[in-house]
Amino acid sequence: MSSGATVLYDAPGPKARRLYNFFSVVVVAVLIGIGYLIYVALDEKGQLTSDKWDPFVEKTSWTTYLLPGIQGTLVAAAASIVLALILGAVLGIGRLSDHRPIRIVAGVFVEFFRAVPVLILMIFMYQVFAEYEVFKSKYLALAAVIVGLTLYNGSVIAEIIRSGINSLPKGQSEAALAVGMRKGQVMRTILLPQAITAMLPAIISQMVVALKDSALGYLLGYTELVRSGQQLGAYYSNYLPALIVVAVIMIILNSALTLLATRVEKRLRSGRKGKGPVDAQATVDAAAR
Structure with a gap:
């Protein structure tokens, strides 16, 4: 050679x-x-001068624009993440059900809402809520953002959980069923805890996606960080500094969410260290006794 x-x-x-x-x-x-x-x-637009940064040292810029925007982003993200985790767990387990109709309904739901862009979901839900007056007008945008994020991210999390459960050794569930445990018990006490622990990195990534996608709410008039940054930039004519500050705040929020979720993951993994299949076998033995 x-x-x-x-x-x-x-x-x-x-x-x-x-x-x-x-x-x-x-x-x-x-x-x-x-x-x-x-x-x-x-430079010709005057966006690089130092006076464009002066509004960020004023209290009114934060209390009028940035802080309400941060609050709106956190509220929409927190609500959608919690609801998406619940929806994802239900759909993920539903796709593994022994009953074919349940599997079909869960599968169609997941595949449909995974395929639809989250912005389309938000706009559609906003129109539905407005048409049928489901929520008061001041809550329409918030509800549409939360529901859109929940449907999309819940469908993705459902696939994450399903793949996590399917990746576990088949012998654990077979042994549990052999000693008389119901499938619900097997799923709740043996399979689901291990699957969630194993799939936490992917779930954490999806939580960060939900936080970032909450910025799409500005197209519906929802008061979140990006919309507040644009309003601040329009008021002070400092679009570039405003967008830079918004980007830094979003990076901080995403980093904080990732750090928090990573610590929860480490705590869960350390709590289960040395258990895994052994712990599952102990559960089966206890059920047999």
Whole structure:
């Protein structure tokens, strides 16, 4: 084998390397040019001056715009995350039911709401709630955002839980059923705790998605962080600093949610350390006795 070859592919020769280097230089030059054009455009609009940041040291900017926006984002995200976890658990277990009609209904529900964009769900629910006066007008946007996020993220979490349960060893449920445990007992005491613990990283990622997608509520007139940032930028004519501040706040919120969920995951895993199948077997033995 030649010195210019590897196990997986043939290494590029001198001509190919020169070509790759040329295209790399071109791409970097284009990016620098685009960055310069953006800088010039922002500088002409006066968005890079220091006085554009002055509103963020004023109390009124926070009490009138940013804090209500943060509150709206947290309320919508917290409610939708809790409801999505409940809905996801119900649908995930429903897809594993012994009863075919239940499996079909749960499967159609999950596949349908996973396929529909969450923004379409929000708009549709807003129109339904407004048409039939399900909620008072001031709660219409909040309800639509929560329901849209719940339906979408609940369907995704259902698939996460279903795949987590299916990934567990079949012997645990078979042994439990053999000693007379009902399937509901097996699911509740043996399978579901292990599945949720194993799938927590994916569930955490979906929770972060729900928090970020709450920003779509601004299209419905819901007072959340992105909408509040846009209003602040329009009032003080400092769109760029306002969007930067909003982005930083969203990063902080997402990081805090991830940190909290990761600590819960570690606590659950440490509490189950050394258990797993052994704990499941102990549960089966206890039922047999």
